[in-house]
Amino acid sequence: MRGESGRAGFYNLAVVGDLIWEGECAMQVAFLFMEKPAQKFGTFGGVFVPNVLTILGVILFLRSGWVVGNAGLTDALLMLCLANAVTFISALSLSAIATNTKAQGGGAYFLISRSLGWEFGGAIGLPLYLAQAISVAFYVVGFTESVQYLFPDLDARVFSLGTLGAITVVAWIGASVAVKAQYVILATLAVSLASFFIGFQISDGWEARMEPGYEEGQNFWSVFAIFFPAVTGIMSGVSMSGDLKDPTRSIPRGTLWAVAFTFFVYVLQLIWLAMGSNRDALVGDALVMQTLSVFPPLIIAGLWAATLSSALASLVAAPRTMQALAKDRVVPRFLSKGHGASNEPRIALVLSAGISVICVWVGDLNLIAPLISMFFLATYGAVNLVAALESWTSNPTYRPTFKVHWLVSLVGAIACFGIMLLLNPLATVLAVALIVTAYTILARRAYRTAWGDMRSGFWFAVACMGLLKLYASRQHQRNWRPAILVLMSNLKQNNQLLRFSRYLEANKGVLFLSHIILGDWKTSNDRQKALTRQIDDRILEERMSAFSKVVIAKDFEQGVTSLLQGAGLGNLQPNTLMIEWGSGWLRDHDFPHTVHQALEMEANLIVYSKAKEPDSHLYSVIDVWWSARANGSMMITLAHLLQSNQAWQESRIRILRIIRDEGGREAAEAGMAELLKDSRIEVEPVIVVSKDPPLESIARESARSAVTFVGVSVRTLEEEAGPLSSYAPLVDSVQGHLFLTKNWHDLEL
Structure with missing residues (x-):
């Protein structure tokens, strides 16, 4: 030892x-x-x-x-x-x-x-x-x-x-x-x-x-x-x-x-x-x-x-x-x-x-x-x-x-x-x-490597398995998630459009950031690749849950239908088309027919108008103007998704309904109570008694609300003065963010 x-x-x-x-x-x-x-x-x-x-x-x-x-x-x-x-x-x-x-x-x-x-x-x-x-x-x-x-x-x-x-x-x-x-x-x-x-x-x-x-x-x-x-x-x-x-x-x-x-x-x-x-x-x-x-x-x-x-x-x-x-x-x-x-x-x-x-x-x-x-x-x-x-x-x-x-x-x-x-x-x-x-x-x-790694393969396997499971699963309206096709007219701008599309997606769905190039394939191929890279860079830079999709089409109608049919995979398809008010697409002569076709393809419509004043100068309220049941339910869901974002958590949601006289208040309130019970969303019901035209009442009540959701009628798409022209005074009067919506289930209204 x-x-x-x-x-x-x-x-x-x-x-x-x-x-x-x-x-x-x-x-x-x-x-x-x-x-x-x-x-x-x-x-x-x-x-x-x-x-x-x-x-x-x-x-x-x-x-x-x-x-x-x-x-x-x-x-x-x-x-x-x-x-x-x-x-x-x-x-x-x-x-x-x-x-x-x-x-x-x-x-x-x-x-x-x-x-x-x-x-x-x-x-x-x-x-x-x-x-x-x-x-x-x-x-x-x-x-x-x-x-x-x-x-x-x-x-x-x-x-x-x-x-x-x-x-x-x-x-x-x-x-x-x-x-x-x-x-x-x-x-x-x-x-x-x-x-x-x-x-x-x-x-x-x-x-x-x-x-x-x-x-x-x-x-x-x-x-x-x-x-x-x-x-x-x-x-x-x-x-x-x-x-x-x-x-x-x-x-x-x-x-x-x-x-x-x-x-x-x-x-x-x-x-x-x-x-x-x-x-x-x-x-x-x-x-x-x-x-x-x-x-x-x-x-x-x-x-x-x-x-x-x-x-x-x-x-x-x-x-x-x-x-x-x-x-x-x-x-x-x-x-x-x-x-x-x-x-x-x-x-x-x-x-x-x-x-x-x-x-x-x-x-x-x-x-x-x-x-x-x-x-x-x-x-x-x-x-x-x-x-x-x-x-x-x-x-x-x-x-x-x-x-x-x-x-x-x-x-x-x-x-x-x-x-x-x-x-x-x-x-x-x-x-x-x-x-x-x-x-x-x-x-x-966010350093970009010069070599390929297996992460893309891993996510491909996961995505493939998930898509196949999603494809085999039974689709139901209660499982609806926002898959928004955002049609961008100007890729260097549209900041507010992208901001609110992300709010509505709320990490619960997916965005398809899209653009249509009107022209010939041979002459526009290089431009398509450049614009796709530009959108991809923006997605990475802003960490969006989004995919890019740029198509070349001979006209607006072909471009939108191509996007709706080809932007997704399996059941992961765009279910909502979102366009900004004032964009060139809204003024296209094919716009009414294109929207009709989109609704027939079971895609909802959202036309977004950005606020005219800063959010801090507006009332912290999200207004939903109830109309047809399907369209109203969609707007309530969108308002709920918006409120789930941290920036809007303090805003309260109001469900507003217009009636012609005071005598109908009790029935309207009962109907609203039943509706809100089914929605399971904390909202404030408001009954508006007015004999004025509905759009004037909406403009008056929601003039300074931060966000307003309003349903639109199919017939307003084909007005002589232009698609949705009757909503122009409302757009001018409302100082906050405005969403004009149309659910495809209400195609006949």
Whole structure:
């Protein structure tokens, strides 16, 4: 048994190592982002070796004994199988994605961003970078404490900073150093493990160590949470695809063989530890492997190889992740600047080293370690999610040579996020909060990527399934939702028309922003494309729930009928035509006949007249003038949709009805009460007694109301002075927003 100071020092290191996402940080590595050598690697050197070096690291040397001492061999092997099942599924998903997409600089960030999009990739990439940069400090501290075991009086902080400086110099020279060093590191680890396995002897009482003997405060899941990071780290070979002789063959084989080989190593190690040492030594001595080794110094050599290679690898990986993020403008572009033929990211290297210096100087990394674990688990979860969604959506361009069923990948994603909660619920919340914040910020920037991602495929699959379900469902008037075809006469204006069309849609339906080009197809084709792009830009800029539709027609009637017939899909068709009062379309000689045709096609009509005074100068009232039942019901629904917007929530709705004499008030009020009972909308009924023409009464009562809904008659469409000309005095008198409406059910009125 070792001295107390050495045991305490390494136990502290073990605590630090408990929650380090050792696998990913270890070799996501120089091998992920190294400059491309002229030689092409095979499966062994390009994939298998980097992955094995990633998985067999610090926790192998410092925590496996503690796990066996607490869990016993039976539970320890169960933990290994559970953890490796998650790693194996993630390896399957990774193989599928890697054989469909040629990975470039950025590793996991590249894969996720090119599949789930720039925003999601950036949201994962930023925490991933921080985890890599901070992990450098973890491994430096691990190396320092191993040296302290031999030199107890060593100043840990000074030595750690010196070690970090030396590693930074090596990283400054270039990532090619790591390529040359990987075989030396692998040989050192192999000799170290051989020394451990050869020195095996069965200890008395090994039968008792088959069963668990958890310390106070520990249980199966708490120990599993500590052990899980040891068996991860399968990203190393994926970015080697450009340097492999046959990437589609090497990545799946090399990754899966690495998972299988390291699983076999861990199985043997756990058995050796359980049968070769007593429980007190397993729990109390972090370097229990030394006591079982035929040549103990080789265990130290293996530990040093694991810590130094992991620290160097992380310091090479972090700047390259930052460089990839900067190239995509997730972070300032100057951080992407490279040096030399291999494009070494030295500015990002200095930034990464600075973060590591701060962490080394602070010293207490136990609070940060769980958060780092969350970031890397989130990365694996995202990879599984990408594979599941890509497979489920069945994008034609998703053709991996290594195929995995989407359900398998989905189980892997759920398992990753479940393990995050097992590791540390608070750290999980913090990690998710940071990722969501980053995603929100990036999404608001609305950056347009230069690559295609699978989101369009995902939404296509969802939309297709939804449209088919909608098409098969029974349509009923009570399920009516606004699908408004907004006919825009001037694309550079119509601000109020668009504003109120969005109010009426109220996130409950959909808008079709449309325009008609009168002319010949051959001469108007380019203009149609330009106007479509213009409308699309406006939709994206103003974040509207809308589609664009620009048609070329020989006349207005053909244009409207083409829009009504071709703007939607299945049952998702425009059900309301909205035009602005005063637009050129209203004065078109085909307008009356066109509206008749639209009503016969079961589309409602809304003619909007914008307010003449600011909303703040008007009464906060929405007036609905009741007329025919179908038209009145539609206006009440539109008023309710308008009121559901935040800008109109404080406005009250009035339902007004005109009667000729006071004697009819009681019957009118009873009818209104029955109507309002059916509408289930909080409104104020108003009976207006007047013998004046109806439009004059409406103009007088609603002169200063913020919004007024008025039904129109079909016959007014064909008035001699022009369509709806009898409503012109009303439009002039009403100072607020006016909607002239016609429900297609009242076509005969």
